[in-house]
Amino acid sequence: MMRVVRAEFQKLRRARMLLWTAVVVFAVAALDLLVLPVVTRPDVIARIAASGGAFAAGVAAGGYARDWGHLLHFGPQAVAGSWGILTLGLVTAYVFGREYREGTSQTVLTLPVRREYVVVAKLVVVAAWALALALLSAALLVGVVAVLGAGGFTWSAVLESFADSVKVAALLFLTLPVVAWFAMLGRGYLPPMLFSLAMMMVGNGLVGTSLSRWFPWNLPVHLVGASYMPVPLGGVTLGPVMVSLAVFAAGVGALMWRIDHADSPQ
Amino acid sequence: MLALRVQRHDGGGRGWGPMSEAVAAEAVIRTEGLTKHFGDVKAVEDLALTVHRGEVYAFLGRNGAGKSTTIRMMLALVRPTRGWAEILGQRMVPNAVRAFERTGSLLERAGAYGNLTVRENLQMQRDLLGLRRDRWVDEVVEMCDLGEYLDRAAGTLSLGNRQRLGLARALLHKPEVLILDEPTNGLDPAGIADIRALIKRLATERGITVFLSSHMLAEVQQLATRVGIIHEGRLLEEIGYDELRQRNREYLELSVSDTKRAVWVLEETCSVRDFAVREEGVVRVFEGFDRAEEFNRALVEAGVGVDSVHMSEENLEDHFVRLTGAGPEDGLPGSGEEKRRRWRR
Numbered sequence: 001m002m003r004v005v006r007a008e009f010q011k012l013r014r015a016r017m018l019l020w021t022a023v024v025v026f027a028v029a030a031l032d033l034l035v036l037p038v039v040t041r042p043d044v045i046a047r048i049a050a051s052g053g054a055f056a057a058g059v060a061a062g063g064y065a066r067d068w069g070h071l072l073h074f075g076p077q078a079v080a081g082s083w084g085i086l087t088l089g090l091v092t093a094y095v096f097g098r099e100y101r102e103g104t105s106q107t108v109l110t111l112p113v114r115r116e117y118v119v120v121a122k123l124v125v126v127a128a129w130a131l132a133l134a135l136l137s138a139a140l141l142v143g144v145v146a147v148l149g150a151g152g153f154t155w156s157a158v159l160e161s162f163a164d165s166v167k168v169a170a171l172l173f174l175t176l177p178v179v180a181w182f183a184m185l186g187r188g189y190l191p192p193m194l195f196s197l198a199m200m201m202v203g204n205g206l207v208g209t210s211l212s213r214w215f216p217w218n219l220p221v222h223l224v225g226a227s228y229m230p231v232p233l234g235g236v237t238l239g240p241v242m243v244s245l246a247v248f249a250a251g252v253g254a255l256m257w258r259i260d261h262a263d264s265p266q
Numbered sequence: 267m268l269a270l271r272v273q274r275h276d277g278g279g280r281g282w283g284p285m286s287e288a289v290a291a292e293a294v295i296r297t298e299g300l301t302k303h304f305g306d307v308k309a310v311e312d313l314a315l316t317v318h319r320g321e322v323y324a325f326l327g328r329n330g331a332g333k334s335t336t337i338r339m340m341l342a343l344v345r346p347t348r349g350w351a352e353i354l355g356q357r358m359v360p361n362a363v364r365a366f367e368r369t370g371s372l373l374e375r376a377g378a379y380g381n382l383t384v385r386e387n388l389q390m391q392r393d394l395l396g397l398r399r400d401r402w403v404d405e406v407v408e409m410c411d412l413g414e415y416l417d418r419a420a421g422t423l424s425l426g427n428r429q430r431l432g433l434a435r436a437l438l439h440k441p442e443v444l445i446l447d448e449p450t451n452g453l454d455p456a457g458i459a460d461i462r463a464l465i466k467r468l469a470t471e472r473g474i475t476v477f478l479s480s481h482m483l484a485e486v487q488q489l490a491t492r493v494g495i496i497h498e499g500r501l502l503e504e505i506g507y508d509e510l511r512q513r514n515r516e517y518l519e520l521s522v523s524d525t526k527r528a529v530w531v532l533e534e535t536c537s538v539r540d541f542a543v544r545e546e547g548v549v550r551v552f553e554g555f556d557r558a559e560e561f562n563r564a565l566v567e568a569g570v571g572v573d574s575v576h577m578s579e580e581n582l583e584d585h586f587v588r589l590t591g592a593g594p595e596d597g598l599p600g601s602g603e604e605k606r607r608r609w610r611r
Contacts, residue, residue, distance in 0.1 A: 007394040014381045014419075103377030107435065110341050111394065112366035260360045261345065 004113055004121040008095075012125070017094045024087050025133055028078050029140035036074075036148055040066040067152035068145055073224065075141035076164035079134050080220035082200050084172050089196025091129045092176045095122050096183035097192060105187075115259045122180070123252070127173055134169035138162045168220040171236075174244040175199070175216050177251025184258050213237075216244040292319045294443055294475045295340065299349030302335050302499075309335040311499040313349070317477055317492075319442075322469045324490035325479040328590065332499040333479035334374060337447045340477070341371055353443055370441035374448050376432025380421025384412055384431055387420050388438060395439050406434040410464065426457030433464065444468065446478040450485060458485075465489055483586065497590040517550040518558055519578050523571030525549065531568045536561055547573075 012018060038044055045065075049056050065071075078084070099105035108118055138161050182192040199217045206212040213222045213236070223236045295317035302310040310332040317323040327333050338344040340351045342358045351358045356365035378387050388403045407413055410430040415423060420431060429449065436444060449465065450458040466489055468474045480486050486493055493505045522528040528549055532538040538561070540552040551561065558575050565572050 003394055003396055007390050010386070010390045010393070011379050011382070013386060016381070098379075099377075102380055103375045104379060105377070106338075106341075106343055106371075106373050107377050107432075109343055109360075110366055110369070110371050111391075112363045112439070113394065114361050114363060116361075 001117050001120070004117045005124050008118075008121040008125045009128075011098075015094075017091070018129075021087055021091055021129070021133055022136065024083060025137050025140060028083055028137065029144055032074060032078075032141060032144045033147065036071065036144065040071070040148070040150075066148065066150045068150050068154060068157045069152055071145045071148070071150050072138075072141060072157050072161035073164075075138045075161050076134075076168045076220075076224040077226055078141075079137055079165050079172070080168045080224050081226060082204070084168065084220065085175075085200040085203065085217055086193075086196055087133065088126075088130050088169070088172050088176060089179050089193060089199075090189075091133075092126050092179040093183050093189045093192035093196075095126050095129075096180040097187070097189045100183075100187035101189065109259075116256055119180075119252070119255045119259055123177065126176055126180070130169045130173050130176070131166065134165040135162065138165040164224050168224055171220045171223065171244060172217075174248040175251075177248055177255055179251075181251055181254045181258060184255065184262070213240045214243055216240075216247045219244055293317070294319050294321075295323075295351070295353050295445075295477055297336070297340065297349065297351045300336065300339055300346055300351055301348040302332075302339060302344060303347045308499050310339065310346075313496075313499075313501050315494055315501060315504070317475060319475050320469070320473055322465070322476040322478070322489050322491045324486040324493045325477065325496060326481070326483070326486050326493050326586065327479070327496035328481055331481075331496045333481075333496055334447050335499075336496070337371075337373070337445055337477075337479055340445060341369075341373075367439065368441055369443045369445065370436030370439065371445040372429070372432045372436045372447065372449055374451055376429045378420035378423070378428055378431050378435075380419060383417050383419055384423070385416045387431060388434060391435050391438055397439065402438060402440075406437045409437065409468075410434040411460070424457075426453045426460070429453060429457070429461060433461070437468070442475060444474050444476045444478075446476065448479055448481070450480075450482065462488055495586060495589055502589050516555065517552050517578055518555055518561070518575060519544070520549045520551065520561065520565070520575050521573035522547055522549060522565060523573070524569075527568060528565055528570045531565050531570060532561065535564045535568065 039048070099108055109115060141161065142158055179192045179196055182195045183189070185191060203212075203215055203217040203221075206215050206218055207221060207226065212218045219236060219240055222240070293316045296315070298314050300310060300313040301308075313332075313336060315323075325333050325336065335344060339346050340353065340358055342360050342362055353362075353365045354368050356362050358365060378384075379390070382390065384407075385403070388406065389400075392400075392403055407416060410433050412427070412430055412434055415427055415431075420428065423431065433446075433449070436446075444465075446465070450461050453461060462485060465476060465478070469476050469489075469491075476489075478485075478489065491506075495502045495505070520528065525543055525546055525548075529541070529543065532541055532549065532551065536554070536557065538551055538554060542550050542552070544550050554561070555577060558577070562572055562575050
């Protein structure tokens with residue numbers, strides 16, 4: 001099993017996708033660097049708060065106060081939002097779909113290695129990649145907030161930001177076997193990406209409704225909140241977590257079934 | 267130059283080399299009633315074949331005849347609708363790990379991880395297979411002539427070199443059986459010649475049993491020791507090594523009234539040694555073409571009725587066309603013309 005996991009990591013050597021996903025995280029940090037100095041100015045906060053709407057309510061609630069405690073929330077919130085769903089969807093699509101794109105899927109299936117090990121090894125790679133991106137995102141935000149010169153630095157706020165990023169990545173990871181299944185079903189990158197996009201849109205549509213926390217792709221938002229509107233926290237209770245775990249189990253089961261039962265005619 | 271090793275068939279080790287006759291009789295690949303339907307399309311129908319150790323079995327058929335589907339069923343990549351396939355006594359189902367430990371395969375499009383170099387692709391597979399020594403990589407690199415491309419990214423390789431890399435990956439664990447689906451598809455003439463030479467070398471020097479599919483008659487004629495002709499999913503005929511060689515020779519065909527007596531006359535009176543009884547009443551002589559009249563006279567004098575004597579040159583293509591009602595896509599230039607000179611009595 002360890003040999004298979006090691007081989008899956010070796011496949012990433014010089015893979016451009018590693019760079020692209022890192023670029024996404026850096027781009028989000030760069031955006032933070034551009035936007036946060038503006039939206040954390042008291043006059044801008046006052047104007048936004050007066051404009052009405054969900055975002056204004058969030059701003060009025062103090063979400064954009066220029067201190068470490070508030071600003072560091074943007075890290076896990078970003079991972080929980082659209083970029084997290086799409087970027088981790090892309091990572092999953094790449095890890096599972098590249099075997100079809102590069103014509104190596106049939107080589108993998110005819111190796112003297114149990115096919116289930118290959119699925120597990122790929123999920124381990126996706127998990128490690130998701131974790132690395134979440135940690136990179138949190139680290140970059142620490143740098144951004146330091147550059148902004150925010151006050152009220154505490155190590156506990158930094159640690160909480162890192163911990164929340166990891167928790168968010170873990171909750172999102174529970175949805176990724178389903179994305180991987182789409183990659184195997186569609187034999188490439190497009191179907192899993194379209195599926196991730198669809199889940200992101202459905203999730204955005206559900207935020208603010210009572211159904212939202214039951215939707216596994218939205219669960220991270222109920223853990224750390226959202227930067228664009230107030231979201232009631234504390235929604236991550238046993239019921240919604242069990243739903244997410246059930247989605248994870250169903251996804252893994254579907255992957256295992258697919259790799260053993262699907263024809264590879266081409 | 268690589269040293270040859272004696273092939274061990276007790277599962278106790280890996281190596282390549284010559285084999286005994288008893289071992290050669292062992293069935294390495296078997297299918298029974300192998301059938302695959304894709305909806306209404308009958309891709310493969312009730313296929314039964316046996317490939318023995320040391321054979322180079324060519325699966326010949328037009329595009330869409332069912333060759334690739336058969337190979338994919340053999341490798342457990344496609345589930346049969348009915349029937350089964352076995353390799354080295356192992357039923358080929360997903361996770362037939364023991365069979366895959368002794369089988370190498372290269373499917374139509376040789377895949378490789380484009381971001382990795384040739385060396386890294388091979389090392390990764392070596393690690394995956396639990397092979398510790400670098401020597402295993404060095405051997406296949408030398409065998410497949412990949413030395414100068416070792417540090418090139420696989421994504422930048424030409425089709426021919428990708429195919430070599432695919433073959434190297436297939437050979438890395440020193441398989442006893444090699445299954446190749448159209449191994450020279452898309453290659454230039456030089457690449458085709460190289461891959462064919464390599465396959466031939468693997469079979470003759472290393473004793474690897476090779477099962478390859480092809481729609482190229484030239485390939486089949488040069489490589490195979492046995493040919494199975496598949497058409498519309500059905501195995502129409504199997505042709506053995508001797509017959510395969512004879513099909514590419516000129517011969518004098520005698521239609522006679524008494525085959526047994528004709529054979530006796532040819533052997534005893536005319537001292538003919540190289541001949542074959544094609545079917546009852548038809549004898550093919552592969553020597554002494556300028557002695558046709560002498561053979562005719564000797565037979566008649568011995569009381570054998572000779573209906574016709576004619577000179578022919580049939581090759582595999584003629585046979586294939588007659589059998590399937592259509593020529594292969596890359597028919598051999600200049601072949602198919604049956605030359606006839608008749609002496610009628």
